[in-house]
Every structure is written in structure tokens, then in C-alpha cells.
Amino acid sequence: MKSAKLLAATAFVAASGLNVSLASADELTLCWAAWDPANALVELSKEFETQSGHTMKFEFVPWPNFADRMLNELNSGGKLCDLLIGDSQWIGGGAENGHYVKLNEFFDKEGISMDDFAPATVYAYSTWPKGTPNYYALPAMGDANGWFYRKDWFAKPEIQEAFKAEHGRDLAPPKTQMELLQVAKFFQGREIDGQKRYGAAIFTERGSEGITMGATSAMYPFGFKYENTPGKYDMEGAVNSADAVAGLEFYKELYKTSTPPGYTDSYMEQSLDAFKSGQVAMAMNWFAFFPGLYADPDTGGDKIGFFVNPGQLKEASTLGGQGISVVAYSDKQDAALEYIKWFAQPSVQKKWWNLGGYSCHVSVLNDPNFADSAPFAADFLLAMDGVMDFWQEPAYAELLLAMQKRLHDYVVADKGTAQEALDKLIEDWTEVFEDEGKL
Amino acid sequence: MSDTPIDRVAKATPPSVASKIRGLSDRAIAWLFVLPTIFLLLAVNIFPLIWTINLSFTNFRANRPNREVDYIGLRNYERILTDEDIWLTMQATAHFLFWTIFFQVLIGFTLAWLINRKFKGNDLWTTLIVLPMMLSPAVVGNFWTFLYQPQIGLFNYGISFLTGIDPSSFQMIGDVTLAPWSIVIVDTWMWTPFVMLICLAGLRSIPDYIYEAAEIDRASQWRQFWTITIPMVLPFLMLAVLFRGIENFKMFDLVVQLTGGGPGSITELTSINLKREAFEKWRTGYASAYAIILFVTVFGLASIYVKALNKVKER
Numbered sequence: 001m002k003s004a005k006l007l008a009a010t011a012f013v014a015a016s017g018l019n020v021s022l023a024s025a026d027e028l029t030l031c032w033a034a035w036d037p038a039n040a041l042v043e044l045s046k047e048f049e050t051q052s053g054h055t056m057k058f059e060f061v062p063w064p065n066f067a068d069r070m071l072n073e074l075n076s077g078g079k080l081c082d083l084l085i086g087d088s089q090w091i092g093g094g095a096e097n098g099h100y101v102k103l104n105e106f107f108d109k110e111g112i113s114m115d116d117f118a119p120a121t122v123y124a125y126s127t128w129p130k131g132t133p134n135y136y137a138l139p140a141m142g143d144a145n146g147w148f149y150r151k152d153w154f155a156k157p158e159i160q161e162a163f164k165a166e167h168g169r170d171l172a173p174p175k176t177q178m179e180l181l182q183v184a185k186f187f188q189g190r191e192i193d194g195q196k197r198y199g200a201a202i203f204t205e206r207g208s209e210g211i212t213m214g215a216t217s218a219m220y221p222f223g224f225k226y227e228n229t230p231g232k233y234d235m236e237g238a239v240n241s242a243d244a245v246a247g248l249e250f251y252k253e254l255y256k257t258s259t260p261p262g263y264t265d266s267y268m269e270q271s272l273d274a275f276k277s278g279q280v281a282m283a284m285n286w287f288a289f290f291p292g293l294y295a296d297p298d299t300g301g302d303k304i305g306f307f308v309n310p311g312q313l314k315e316a317s318t319l320g321g322q323g324i325s326v327v328a329y330s331d332k333q334d335a336a337l338e339y340i341k342w343f344a345q346p347s348v349q350k351k352w353w354n355l356g357g358y359s360c361h362v363s364v365l366n367d368p369n370f371a372d373s374a375p376f377a378a379d380f381l382l383a384m385d386g387v388m389d390f391w392q393e394p395a396y397a398e399l400l401l402a403m404q405k406r407l408h409d410y411v412v413a414d415k416g417t418a419q420e421a422l423d424k425l426i427e428d429w430t431e432v433f434e435d436e437g438k439l
Numbered sequence: 440m441s442d443t444p445i446d447r448v449a450k451a452t453p454p455s456v457a458s459k460i461r462g463l464s465d466r467a468i469a470w471l472f473v474l475p476t477i478f479l480l481l482a483v484n485i486f487p488l489i490w491t492i493n494l495s496f497t498n499f500r501a502n503r504p505n506r507e508v509d510y511i512g513l514r515n516y517e518r519i520l521t522d523e524d525i526w527l528t529m530q531a532t533a534h535f536l537f538w539t540i541f542f543q544v545l546i547g548f549t550l551a552w553l554i555n556r557k558f559k560g561n562d563l564w565t566t567l568i569v570l571p572m573m574l575s576p577a578v579v580g581n582f583w584t585f586l587y588q589p590q591i592g593l594f595n596y597g598i599s600f601l602t603g604i605d606p607s608s609f610q611m612i613g614d615v616t617l618a619p620w621s622i623v624i625v626d627t628w629m630w631t632p633f634v635m636l637i638c639l640a641g642l643r644s645i646p647d648y649i650y651e652a653a654e655i656d657r658a659s660q661w662r663q664f665w666t667i668t669i670p671m672v673l674p675f676l677m678l679a680v681l682f683r684g685i686e687n688f689k690m691f692d693l694v695v696q697l698t699g700g701g702p703g704s705i706t707e708l709t710s711i712n713l714k715r716e717a718f719e720k721w722r723t724g725y726a727s728a729y730a731i732i733l734f735v736t737v738f739g740l741a742s743i744y745v746k747a748l749n750k751v752k753e754r
Binding site for chain 2: 068097206207260261262263398401409410412435
């Protein structure tokens with residue numbers, strides 16, 4: 001009788017346990033952009049599935065439609081995504097419009113410290129208002145705009161000789177924006193291995209964020225700033241300073257003199273295509289693509305080299321990257337938080353980097369072997385030291401579209417001067433901030 | 440009992456439906472059937488229109504449902520009508536409308552006139568000519584971006600073959616001067632067959648005896664063309680212009696695929712601009728005012744045009 005009772009009790013406990021485990025096993029949907037690191041995350045997340053019992057579903061949207069698709073989803077209170085790796089600029093809107101769950105309490109409870117993540121990434125991907133200890137995301141994917149070049153072409157003796165004869169110095173990856181222009185012009189229209197090549201692939205895309213991300217990569221090092229005093233929205237003299245104007249004029253010259261024909265609406269994909277098809281000697285793109293580029297059988301390996309965005313008056317790179325947030329409309333917030341807890345672990349972050357994701361965890365970045373762990377790792381650290389980001393305001397989309405228009409009008413469509421473009425940009429932005437009640 | 444045709448018809452006529460449904464007249468039953476349609480129309484057409492007019496006087500943003508909505512009077516209308524960039528998009532739209540209609544009517548009518556003359560392979564040519572309009576605008580836009588590609592595009596090579604200039608020396612969709620024409624060319628390529636079909640219907644509706652009478656009167660071919668063909672095809676032609684005008688005023692997909700509104704904002708038509716304001720910048724109140732202005736413009740122009748069309752028909 002006793003053993004029968006024990007058996008029954010055991011069966012009951014087992015059944016209850018099973019019941020609990022079945023009830024808490026959720027299917028989580030993680031939304032992100034469709035690109036190389038997303039594939040790495042799918043691989044990484046298998047470990048989470050095994051450990052937690054939850055299953056992961058992924059919704060990856062191509063970059064040109066990513067913002068439209070995801071912001072519409074958030075604005076409509078959609079339940080498609082439980083977890084969202086959203087662009088850094090969305091954090092203001094995500095926080096103020098109640099799209100993202102505030103994570104402070106969760107971080108405190110689970111012992112997740114933001115000190116364990118690189119300060120620049122915490123500032124950019126997690127906090128709103130900027131720099132305050134109010135966290136709406138965990139830094140997930142560090143990124144910045146960098147450069148890669150045809151190392152094999154640079155090493156050719158006849159190319160070296162021709163460059164030295166023309167410029168009186170050795171051909172090497174550029175250290176300043178002016179050197180970048182010089183090298184790009186040198187390659188423009190040059191015949192290498194029987195084919196006509198071009199200088200550089202840069203971002204000129206009009207529809208989403210392309211030309212802004214590209215042009216700011218030149219403008220930041222020249223001294224472009226959004227405000228004179230952070231948080232004051234005093235843009236006059238910062239956005240349209242003489243240095244900012246010089247930076248924009250520089251970008252236009254780079255576009256006009258050094259890009260392949262028809263390069264009027266190009267972003268990440270076009271830059272990768274131009275490089276892989278052997279059209280250009282150099283190309284700008286996000287560090288996120290560098291592992292894939294290095295592994296490319298035709299143009300990777302010994303043929304490719306990487307360099308950080310060159311400085312001019314100062315060292316600066318355009319920030320990319322994203323934090324991972326829990327969507328406030330999700331019915332599976334507990335499971336989503338579980339994922340974040342798992343993802344924040346140093347061991348998982350290390351695997352993330354090994355698979356091709358850019359970890360922001362200091363245990364990974366400060367590892368003495370990190371700089372040598374990939375040919376672009378040292379440059380990534382350099383870039384992340386000087387990143388600058390676009391406005392992260394709730395009205396970021398309006399601010400971005402205004403800049404896209406003004407820059408494309410000036411750089412690609414030859415409309416007006418750089419000074420006029422930036423003056424008009426201030427007018428546009430002032431109107432937005434007035435509507436927002438911030439001016 | 441008489442059995443006249445009238446009596447037989449009276450016997451065959453069913454009794455009034457109303458007599459079967461006690462208390463309801465035929466008129467009431469008619470209303471019963473019509474009411475759901477009227478309700479549907481009110482719900483999907485009239486209410487949104489009234490709601491849009493209401494929103495156009497506010498600073499409402501659909502992506503900030505929790506934000507306080509203020510009535511700002513005519514501020515949105517004032518902003519739109521004094522915005523230099525909006526007027527530039529209007530100009531771009533007018534350029535696109537005028538030239539696409541001009542070329543489509545010219546080429547469409549010429550093709551219809553040629554096809555209308557019986558010749559061997561007539562049907563095959565008609566089928567081939569109408570193929571472009573059967574394609575999806577998004578697909579057309581996409582493959583024309585390849586045709587216009589300066590390094591590998593067939594269009595540039597075609598021009599190079601004909602003129603001898605370097606194919607990579609010009610960019611149809613990247614050049615400020617050429618881009619507005621690049622969208623006109625593609626739309627003309629795609630929709631000329633539509634105008635041709637309407638003109639063909641017009642041409643085939645002209646009775647042969649009119650031409651025969653003209654022949655007897657020794658009217659020249661040229662005179663027959665101007666005094667018979669053109670006046671009799673004109674109502675059809677005007678209908679084609681109306682259809683194409685309305686379609687091209689709201690043109691979106693083809694141009695977005697081709698140029699995305701660029702370079703700069705050179706090919707940003709009003710529909711693209713409106714979409715950016717409404718669903719990218721989320722300025723719902725402002726976009727509503729913009730939509731109302733466009734609605735009034737199109738409605739006004741279309742009314743004038745339809746009156747003119749009716750006058751032509753009456754002649």
C-alpha cells in the first residue's frame with residue numbers, strides 16, 4: 001500500500017512537472033534584418049532551445065524594408081515579434097511610445113550589469129533618454145561603417161609604382177579622408193588584369209537611410225555635429241558649420257570622381273556586389289558583413305584587407321548595430337526575457353563572436369586575443385571607440401527622411417550647394433522639433 | 440372569357456412581391472435591397488473621406504495614438520501650399536502626366552491606325568504589341584532598371600549602337616535631366632497598347648459606308664482622315680486620355696521600382712511624396728490635408744474633362 005502511494009505520488013509529481021514544462025514551453029519569434037549575422041544568430045539560438053525548451057522562430061526582413069515593416073508592426077501594436085533587434089535610432093520611439101519593455105528591473109533581478117557591455121554600445125543601443133540609466137534593450141550587435149579593399153591590387157608592383165610616381169608615397173590603406181579620395185581617384189578607370197576598375201563603392205541610396213549613413217561617415221571626421229550642446233537641439237553652427245559643409249562637399253567629390261557609372265542609388269547590397277564582382281578597389285560597408293567578405297572564395301582571404309573609416313579633423317565612424325528588446329505587445333514576455341538572460345551570458349557572447357556576430361560584451365572585447373581573432377577585429381575596436389549615431393528621437397524617421405532628401409538632392413542630383421543643403425536641413429529639423437514640442 | 444394577348448400577359452405576370460410580404464410596399468422592399476449597399480458605401484467611402492477632412496485640421500500622428508491631438512485650423516493646408524518642395528513634386532507629376540499621355544496617344548493612335556489596315560500577321564502583331572500592359576508594373580520597373588544600367592543595360596547599348604556614344608557615358612535613371620524622361624519612356628512602353636486598343640475599338644466602330652460615301656464624293660485620304668476618322672475616334676481617344684490621366688496621377692509602383700523618386704527628388708511624384716508623409720514620417724494630419732488637396736484637384740480637373748467629353752459625344 002505504501003509503495004502504491006509512493007508510486008502514485010511520484011507519478012503525480014512527474015505529471016505535474018511535465019505539465020509545468022509543457023505549459024512554459026513557448027514559441028518565441030525574434031525579428032531582425034535579413035543579413036549575415038541573422039544566420040549566425042539562428043545557429044547560436046539552437047543552444048537556447050535545447051536549454052530552455054522554448055522554440056525559436058525568426059522573422060528576418062531585408063534591410064530596405066526593415067524599418068518600414070517593423071515600425072508599422074510596432075505602431076499597430078502587433079504581436080508578430082516577441083523579441084526585436086531594432087535599429088539603434090528606434091530606441092527613443094520604442095521607449096516613449098511604449099513599444100519596448102523597460103528592462104531595469106529585470107536586469108537588477110537577474111544580475112545583468114550594463115557595466116559588462118562596452119559603454120558606447122550601452123549608450124547607443126540601450127538607453128533612453130540618452131545616457132540615462134533607463135534601459136530598453138541589451139546591446140546585441142555592435143557595428144560601425146568601415147572599409148575593405150583589394151589587398152591583391154594594392155600589392156601589385158606596377159600599381160605601387162604608378163601610385164608612387166603620381167603621389168610620391170607608397171600605396172597603402174588610407175589614414176585620412178583626403179588620402180581615401182586620392183586612392184579612390186587613382187583607381188578610377190584604371191585597367192587592372194585587362195578590366196576597367198573604379199575607385200570606391202559608397203552609399204548613395206535615397207529610399208531608406210543609405211546616403212545619410214554614407215555621407216555622415218565623411219562628415220563626422222570633418223566635424224559635423226547634430227547639436228552644439230547635447231540635448232539642447234541648438235543645430236545652427238553645428239549641422240551647417242564650415243567643417244560640416246567641407247565634409248559634405250568632400251563626399252560629393254568622392255561620389256562624382258570615384259564611383260562606378262550608375263551608382264546613384266546604392267547601399268549595402270550594391271556595395272558588396274561592386275566589390276565581389278571586381279568593379280572597385282575599395283568599398284564602404286558595415287562591419288557585420290566583414291566575416292562573410294573574408295570568407296568569400298573569390299575576393300576574400302588574401303585578396304581582401306580592411307580598414308577603419310579614416311579620420312580627418314578627428315577619428316569618427318558612423319554607428320550601426322542594434323540592441324535586443326522585448327516587445328511590449330508580446331504575450332510571451334517571460335520567455336523573451338529568458339532569452340535575453342541567456343544571451344547576456346559571457347560564454348554565449350563569446351560563441352556569438354565566433355559565429356560571426358559582433359558581441360558588445362567586455363569579456364569578449366577586452367580579451368587579449370580579440371584583436372588577432374579576425375583580420376578586422378582590431379579595426380572594429382578602433383571604430384567602436386569613435387562611433388557617432390544619428391538622432392535617436394521618437395521622430396527619428398522624419399529627421400532621417402529630411403536628411404536623405406537634402407543629401408541626395410545635393411550629392412546625386414546636383415541641386416544647390418552643400419551650405420544650402422545643410423541650412424535647409426536645419427529648417428526641416430527645426431520644424432520637426434517644434435512639432436515635437438522640443439523647440 | 441376573352442383570350443387576348445393582353446389577358447395572357449396579365450395572367451403570366453406574377454403578383455406583386457409586396458403582396459407576399461404583408462405591410463411592405465414595393466418601394467420599401469427596393470430600399471431593403473439597396474440599404475446594405477448604401478451602408479457599405481458610407482462605411483468605406485464617405486466616412487473615411489469625412490474622417491480624412493477632419494484629420495486634415497489636426498496634428499494627429501497615427502504612430503503616436505497616445506499623444507494629445509490638437510486642432511490647428513488651416514495650418515496643414517498653409518504649410519503644403521507654401522512648401523516649395525511640394526510644388527516641385529507637382530511639377531514632376533505634371534511633366535510625367537503630360538508627356539506620357541502625349542506619347543501614348545500619338546503612338547497608340549498610330550499603331551491602331553496601322554493595325555486597323557488589314558495585313559498578313561495582323562493578329563500576331565496585335566498580340567505582341569499588347570504584351571507589355573499585361574505585365575506587373577513592379578516587374579516592369581525592376582527589369583527596366585537593368586535595361587537602363589549604364590554598364591550592362593541593353594537600352595544604353597541600343598543608344599550607343601545608334602549614335603556611337605559610349606554606353607556608360609550616360610545614366611538614364613541617375614541623371615537629373617534624363618531621369619524624368621526615363622519614367623516617361625517606361626510608362627509609354629507599358630501603356631501605349633492600352634490606348635491603342637481603345638483607339639482600335641473606335642476605328643472599327645466607324646461604318647464603312649461613311650468612307651464609301653466620301654470616296655464617291657472624291658474626298659482625298661487626308662480629308663477623310665481629318666473629317667471622318669479623327670472626329671469619330673475622338674470620344675474614344677478622350678476616354679483613353681481620362682483613364683491614363685487618372686492612372687498616372689496616382690502612379691506609384693512603377694516609378695518607385697525604377698527611380699525611387701530620385702535622383703534627389705527629381706522623379707518624386709505626388710503619390711510617392713504623399714506616401715512618405717503618411718506612412719514613413721507618420722504626419723497623418725498633414726498627409727490628410729495633402730490628400731484632400733490632391734482629391735479636389737483631380738476631382739475638379741476630371742469634372743471639367745468629363746463635361747468636355749460629353750460635348751464631343753453630343754456633336
